[in-house]
Amino acid sequence: MKIIRKIKGMRSFSERLRLKGKKIGFVPTMGYLHQGHLSLVKSVRPLCDVVVMSIFVNPTQFAPDEDFTRYPRDFKRDKKLAEQSGVDVIFYPSSEEMYKKNYLTVVKVKRITEIMCGKSRPTHFEGVITVVAKLFNIVKPHIAVFGQKDAQQAVVIKKMIGDLNFDIKIIISPLIREKDGLAVSSRNSYLSDYERKDALVLYKSLIFAKKEIKNGENSARNIISKMEELIFQKKSVKLDYIYIADPKTLEKVDIIDRRVLIALAAYVGKTRLIDNIIV
Numbered sequence: 552m553k554i555i556r557k558i559k560g561m562r563s564f565s566e567r568l569r570l571k572g573k574k575i576g577f578v579p580t581m582g583y584l585h586q587g588h589l590s591l592v593k594s595v596r597p598l599c600d601v602v603v604m605s606i607f608v609n610p611t612q613f614a615p616d617e618d619f620t621r622y623p624r625d626f627k628r629d630k631k632l633a634e635q636s637g638v639d640v641i642f643y644p645s646s647e648e649m650y651k652k653n654y655l656t657v658v659k660v661k662r663i664t665e666i667m668c669g670k671s672r673p674t675h676f677e678g679v680i681t682v683v684a685k686l687f688n689i690v691k692p693h694i695a696v697f698g699q700k701d702a703q704q705a706v707v708i709k710k711m712i713g714d715l716n717f718d719i720k721i722i723i724s725p726l727i728r729e730k731d732g733l734a735v736s737s738r739n740s741y742l743s744d745y746e747r748k749d750a751l752v753l754y755k756s757l758i759f760a761k762k763e764i765k766n767g768e769n770s771a772r773n774i775i776s777k778m779e780e781l782i783f784q785k786k787s788v789k790l791d792y793i794y795i796a797d798p799k800t801l802e803k804v805d806i807i808d809r810r811v812l813i814a815l816a817a818y819v820g821k822t823r824l825i826d827n828i829i830v
């Protein structure tokens with residue numbers, strides 16, 4: 552497995568592969584790899600010749616009061632896991648390499664970044680979209696894979712790809728959970744034992760909502776308030792939002808008469824977790 556730290560090196564590597572007619576699959580991550588990340592590699596592996604994974608904790612998607620400096624990092628471990636899972640190249644740039652001194656440009660997707668996670672993290676998606684656009688220009692992939700775990704991010708990236716005519720196929724890979732249902736996340740490592748137990752209520756509330764819908768409940772408002780009741784019982788959990796929407800457009804749904812995305816975000820202690828389900 553190759554490790555490339557410089558933009559110039561990554562671009563010329565990809566250029567050579569493209570000249571040879573090789574298909575490049577791309578898995579962007581912030582590292583501290585877990586089963587969720589590795590499942591993305593598995594999804595893209597059969598569709599391409601070379602798998603490039605980026606590991607970059609992108610400072611511009613964190614607000615000043617968020618966890619950028621304490622975000623978990625372990626490159627040695629990541630290297631091992633990436634290699635075992637079939638990654639061919641890790642693109643591992645520094646912040647200075649990605650954002651030169653006079654950096655001024657951002658890419659912004661309107662409207663759908665102002666709801667859900669965008670409400671409490673108003674600068675987050677601008678940071679994500681900009682770095683993803685930069686990574687696409689550096690890695691030059693044919694296919695890129697993102698996780699359904701970040702449902703809003705997936706929709707926003709697809710929108711950017713379409714609107715800006717990037718010639719890249721986007722694949723969304725299923726959400727991976729721990730055995731007990733908690734969505735796998737690098738941020739789960741922040742949770743105390745007590746918080747880890749309380750955090751399960753997020754998945755449980757989604758399963759509860761699914762059952763309610765199957766039993767005929769079709770009012771989004773009723774479902775949300777019943778989910779809130781469940782979540783409010785856990786002392787360490789502070790709900791940010793529950794949102795029921797069209798999975799493709801994120802348009803809010805009031806009466807559930809088609810497939811819907813039920814997405815939520817909550818603070819468990821100081822850790823912000825997200826989860827979702829499609830019903």
Ligand code: AMP
Nearest residue numbers: 580581582587697698700701726727735
């Ligand atoms: P991150 O390192 O958290 O920025 O995540 C990198 C990629 O992995 C994103 O496309 C995420 O949606 C995806 N991902 C993270 N956790 C999971 C999970 N539990 N299941 C599936 N994909 C995930």
